Amino acid sequence: YDLSLKYDISKTASVLFGRKINMNLANIGAIDGLEFENTGKFISYGAVVGSRPDTYTYAINPSLFQFGAFISQQLTTNTGNMQTSVALFNQTNNFLTDRRFVYLQHSNSLLKNVDFFGSAEVDLFGLKNSQPVTTFNLTSAYLSLRWGVSHKLSLALSYDARKNIYYYETYKSFVDSLLDKETRQGFRFQFNYQPISHLSWGGTAGYRLASTTADQSLNGYTYLTYSQVPLIDASFTINATALKTSYLSGMIYGASLSRDFFNGRFYADLSYQNVKYTYNTTTQLLENSTDIDLSWRITRKLIFSMDMEFLKDTNTNFQGHLFFNITQRF
Numbered sequence: 001y002d003l004s005l006k007y008d009i010s011k012t013a014s015v016l017f018g019r020k021i022n023m024n025l026a027n028i029g030a031i032d033g034l035e036f037e038n039t040g041k042f043i044s045y046g047a048v049v050g051s052r053p054d055t056y057t058y059a060i061n062p063s064l065f066q067f068g069a070f071i072s073q074q075l076t077t078n079t080g081n082m083q084t085s086v087a088l089f090n091q092t093n094n095f096l097t098d099r100r101f102v103y104l105q106h107s108n109s110l111l112k113n114v115d116f117f118g119s120a121e122v123d124l125f126g127l128k129n130s131q132p133v134t135t136f137n138l139t140s141a142y143l144s145l146r147w148g149v150s151h152k153l154s155l156a157l158s159y160d161a162r163k164n165i166y167y168y169e170t171y172k173s174f175v176d177s178l179l180d181k182e183t184r185q186g187f188r189f190q191f192n193y194q195p196i197s198h199l200s201w202g203g204t205a206g207y208r209l210a211s212t213t214a215d216q217s218l219n220g221y222t223y224l225t226y227s228q229v230p231l232i233d234a235s236f237t238i239n240a241t242a243l244k245t246s247y248l249s250g251m252i253y254g255a256s257l258s259r260d261f262f263n264g265r266f267y268a269d270l271s272y273q274n275v276k277y278t279y280n281t282t283t284q285l286l287e288n289s290t291d292i293d294l295s296w297r298i299t300r301k302l303i304f305s306m307d308m309e310f311l312k313d314t315n316t317n318f319q320g321h322l323f324f325n326i327t328q329r330f
Contacts, residue, residue, distance in 0.1 A: 001030065001058075013038045019060075022048070024072045024085040027119045027142065028103060029053075032060050044072040052091060064098075066091040080109035097132065100125035101139070113148035156190040186217070198227045215246035234259035243277075250277030250285070269293040275313075287313040301329040 004018025016035040022028075024037075024044065033050015047069040054061035070087035087103040101123045108116040121140035126133050144158040186208030194200045203222030223239035234257055241252040256271035275287035289312075295305040304326050311319040 012040060024070055025087055025103060026105060042073060042075065044074065046070055063094050065095055077110060079112060082108045082110055097125055099123065115146040118143045152194045154192045158188045160185045160188065200225045217245040219243045248277050248279045250275065265297045267295040285314055287311065303327045
């Protein structure tokens with residue numbers, strides 16, 4: 001997902017080749033190709049020439065050629081940081097204009113304990129009677145505000161009207177994909193509260209308005225974690241998720257137990273999840289899954305991990321999945 005080479009032309013200018021997400025253009029996603037950036041004390045600017053990852057396989061696809069330029073302003077004070085980016089992009093398919101849009105991004109932490117992030121995309125290209133025309137349509141928006149009320153309590157509110165994105169991890173289950181699709185867009189309220197040492201409680205509540213492309217939906221999630229269970233010195237979490245859409249309603253209950261061993265060299269996590277969804281047709285999806293995650297830090301730079309998943313649902317008698325991962329840092 002991220003592989004690139006960077007060369008510093010000077011103390012402020014650099015050129016990068018490969019696949020990279022530029023933090024000045026965070027919500028545009030990965031870019032395959034050449035990126036130039038000049039970073040100043042207050043103003044930065046740059047340009048990109050390359051392509052978008054393939055829509056279906058996420059592989060390099062030169063036929064999805066794109067180019068763009070951006071300018072960014074940043075300010076750092078004793079109280080926090082502020083950053084604003086404006087970019088103009090032209091995306092093609094087989095070198096015919098596929099999309100032309102302006103991208104805006106702003107982040108702000110100048111107020112004490114308050115963080116804001118927002119982004120928007122305005123489309124400038126359209127077709128009318130098969131002829132190219134200039135448009136001005138707000139097609140994507142995301143706003144997020146977080147307030148650290150105290151060291152024990154934090155609150156967050158966000159609004160998501162971005163286009164749905166797709167994930168390509170083959171191990172993502174149907175339940176995970178459904179939750180992501182139905183809870184991503186709309187308004188979301190989040191809180192985290194730590195009433196006493198080692199105990200934390202949090203949750204989210206989301207609401208998506210009905211539109212021409214999506215139906216109304218409600219969702220809620222809450223968890224309770226105790227980080228140092230007596231006698232076994234482990235972290236224990238219980239959680240619940242509720243989801244109600246135009247075509248289904250359901251609940252998910254879960255619990256997990258995790259602990260470090262040998263001064264953090266070995267980590268183990270055991271989790272269980274019970275799913276019960278009811279469709280409008282009265283068809284039910286019942287699912288019970290158990291996960292075991294193990295991680296071993298063999299050396300300071302070499303890590304081995306293993307994930308075992310056991311699944312039983314209404315459509316299959318039993319499924320088992322096993323994943324290995326070896327990471328070597330240099």
